[in-house]
Amino acid sequence: MILVSLVLLIVPFVFSRSMVSLINEMLIMALAGCALNLMLGYGGMVSFGPAGLYAVGAYATAILLTRYGAPFIVAVLAAPVVAAIVGAIVGWFCVRRSAVYFALLTLAFAQIIWTIIFEWYDFTNGDNGIVSIPIPEVLYVGSNIYYFSLAIVAVCIFVLWRIVNSPFGATLQAIRENPMRTEFIAVPVRRYQLAAFVISSFFLGIAGSLFCVFAGSVFPDYAHWVKSTDMLVVCLLGGIYNFAGPIVGSGVYILISKVISKNTTYWMFFLGIIIVFLVLYMRNGMVGFAAEKIFRFRNKLGAGNGEGKS
Amino acid sequence: MIFETQHLTKKFGGLTATSDVSLQIEKGELVSIIGPNGAGKTTLFNLLTGHIKPDEGKVYFQGREITGLPPHAISRMGIGRSFQRLNIFPRLTTFENVQVAVFSAQGKSHQLFTSAKKMVRKETETILESVGLLGKKDTKGGLLAHGDQKRLELGIALSVHPSLLLLDEPTQGMSPQETVETTVLIQKLVKERGLTLIFVEHDMSVVFGISDNIRVLHQGKVIFSGKPEEVRRNEEVQRIYLGEENK
Ligand SMILES: Nc1ncnc2c1ncn2[C@@H]1O[C@H](COP(=O)(O)OP(=O)(O)O)[C@@H](O)[C@H]1O
Ligand SMILES: [Mg+2]
Numbered sequence: 001m002i003l004v005s006l007v008l009l010i011v012p013f014v015f016s017r018s019m020v021s022l023i024n025e026m027l028i029m030a031l032a033g034c035a036l037n038l039m040l041g042y043g044g045m046v047s048f049g050p051a052g053l054y055a056v057g058a059y060a061t062a063i064l065l066t067r068y069g070a071p072f073i074v075a076v077l078a079a080p081v082v083a084a085i086v087g088a089i090v091g092w093f094c095v096r097r098s099a100v101y102f103a104l105l106t107l108a109f110a111q112i113i114w115t116i117i118f119e120w121y122d123f124t125n126g127d128n129g130i131v132s133i134p135i136p137e138v139l140y141v142g143s144n145i146y147y148f149s150l151a152i153v154a155v156c157i158f159v160l161w162r163i164v165n166s167p168f169g170a171t172l173q174a175i176r177e178n179p180m181r182t183e184f185i186a187v188p189v190r191r192y193q194l195a196a197f198v199i200s201s202f203f204l205g206i207a208g209s210l211f212c213v214f215a216g217s218v219f220p221d222y223a224h225w226v227k228s229t230d231m232l233v234v235c236l237l238g239g240i241y242n243f244a245g246p247i248v249g250s251g252v253y254i255l256i257s258k259v260i261s262k263n264t265t266y267w268m269f270f271l272g273i274i275i276v277f278l279v280l281y282m283r284n285g286m287v288g289f290a291a292e293k294i295f296r297f298r299n300k301l302g303a304g305n306g307e308g309k310s
Numbered sequence: 311m312i313f314e315t316q317h318l319t320k321k322f323g324g325l326t327a328t329s330d331v332s333l334q335i336e337k338g339e340l341v342s343i344i345g346p347n348g349a350g351k352t353t354l355f356n357l358l359t360g361h362i363k364p365d366e367g368k369v370y371f372q373g374r375e376i377t378g379l380p381p382h383a384i385s386r387m388g389i390g391r392s393f394q395r396l397n398i399f400p401r402l403t404t405f406e407n408v409q410v411a412v413f414s415a416q417g418k419s420h421q422l423f424t425s426a427k428k429m430v431r432k433e434t435e436t437i438l439e440s441v442g443l444l445g446k447k448d449t450k451g452g453l454l455a456h457g458d459q460k461r462l463e464l465g466i467a468l469s470v471h472p473s474l475l476l477l478d479e480p481t482q483g484m485s486p487q488e489t490v491e492t493t494v495l496i497q498k499l500v501k502e503r504g505l506t507l508i509f510v511e512h513d514m515s516v517v518f519g520i521s522d523n524i525r526v527l528h529q530g531k532v533i534f535s536g537k538p539e540e541v542r543r544n545e546e547v548q549r550i551y552l553g554e555e556n557k
């Protein structure tokens with residue numbers, strides 16, 4: 001943990017600029033993945049529309065900066081609030097259905113958001129996106145933008161970690177395991193699912209806003225279902241039943257997608273194969289797989305105490 | 311009277327699963343509901359706990375009408391329940407299974423930023439002890455033996471301090487030995503906590519052993535109601551149910 005933070009802090013001193021950018025992207029994707037995983041892994045709610053809320057956050061910051069000339073801090077702080085409000089409205093409908101219908105509804109709402117962004121030229125600039133967003137100069141000095149992302153992502157992930165380990169997080173996991181049973185220990189299940197939806201949207205909004213600041217531009221693509229599947233793959237790759245899953249998944253996913261796409265135009269093809277392999281042979285993702293191996297190894301050594309630590 | 315239903319009726323398409331059921335249960339009573347498969351026992355439970363809404367009729371608990379309330383509200387009023395199938399949280403540890411119910415009972419489930427790990431430990435362990443699972447508290451619920459899972463489900467149901475407990479086939483799939491143990495445990499817990507119990511059960515030795523009263527359900531109707539000896543002596547019950555069991 002401390003080691004990871006140290007490594008992340010010295011990143012700009014050892015790596016090239018393009019590598020630092022790549023790690024910056026990984027950080028933002030890690031936050032988006034953890035936000036999605038609150039629903040997916042902890043709540044058992046398979047959302048196909050996280051990118052919709054992510055884009056709401058990105059566009060909130062972009063539009064406040066360009067159209068209303070809002071102070072930078074306000075534009076960034078508004079993003080999660082707007083995303084949470086949109087999330088509350090969308091979530092209110094989605095939690096009324098479960099399993100595959102829930103997934104379908106989230107996809108539908110994300111597509112609605114995408115269409116609004118794509119078509120509403122007067123407000124969002126449509127498919128041209130919004131470019132040359134006035135980001136404070138100071139962030140472009142040295143590696144400031146990297147540290148800005150790192151600090152916010154670190155705080156957010158810490159808060160998410162607190163949430164999943166709280167009584168609320170425990171209750172959410174109970175809902176994932178058995179919603180009917182949870183309802184009958186006097187928990188209003190839908191309200192909790194909605195709360196998870198809103199919290200998840202809040203942090204997706206921050207991730208979107210960070211990406212807007214990082215890239216200096218926003219495009220309708222951010223809301224596209226392809227972006228949602230990126231986030232889902234990040235979670236599944238790393239493992240949805242481990243808090244660190246999406247963080248590891250983000251690093252690996254972005255790395256392989258960049259490496260492969262640099263060397264071949266068929267990167268989707270190779271990515272597909274990698275995903276098939278991971279799903280078939282590492283069913284709990286990379287972190288889950290590693291945790292299990294370590295657990296087995298410790299047992300073999302006789303050092304394990306035989307109790308399943310999760 | 312702690313619990314009452316008036317003329318409960320529920321139809322699924324052309325099938326009348328519950329037909330004009332009026333029950334009156336006194337506080338502290340141990341009532342069993344028996345009847346062949348498909349008689350409508352589980353449906354009756356679902357009507358009592360708000361999982362399905364009746365077409366007609368009313369349900370009262372402690373003098374208040376609860377018809378149409380959502381399950382979580384009914385549960386909050388003091389009705390505990392176990393379901394016929396999966397009743398536990400398989401990927402949570404035995405400790406966490408009960409802990410999450412204790413959170414709810416103490417109104418702590420919504421706390422977002424406190425660390426759950428060490429909270430309500432004493433209460434949780436007391437309940438685990440009373441159902442004999444303290445020694446297995448770190449085992450995942452789904453990895454417990456069948457009999458232990460059934461005991462865990464009792465523990466979860468008790469955590470929310472119910473005054474009325476509904477159990478749907480609590481000894482299903484158990485060995486004769488486990489059945490006896492579980493029956494003794496249920497009886498002990500009910501006595502200790504002064505609970506009222508309504509349970510569905512197929513094992514006649516359990517039914518006759520612990521019930522104060524028995525209701526016999528057939529095709530959605532209560533066809534007989536009485537004490538264990540009376541049920542044993544009644545010819546219609548013999549023919550419809552007990553005879554069938556012996557075939
Ligand atoms: N949700 C449902 N939809 C349609 N039919 C149902 C439903 N639930 C139960 N039934 C039917 O109602 C009847 C009673 O079922 P049930 O209450 O489960 O019986 P029991 O628990 O006594 O075995 C059965 O014929 C069953 O098929
Ligand atoms: Mg049944």
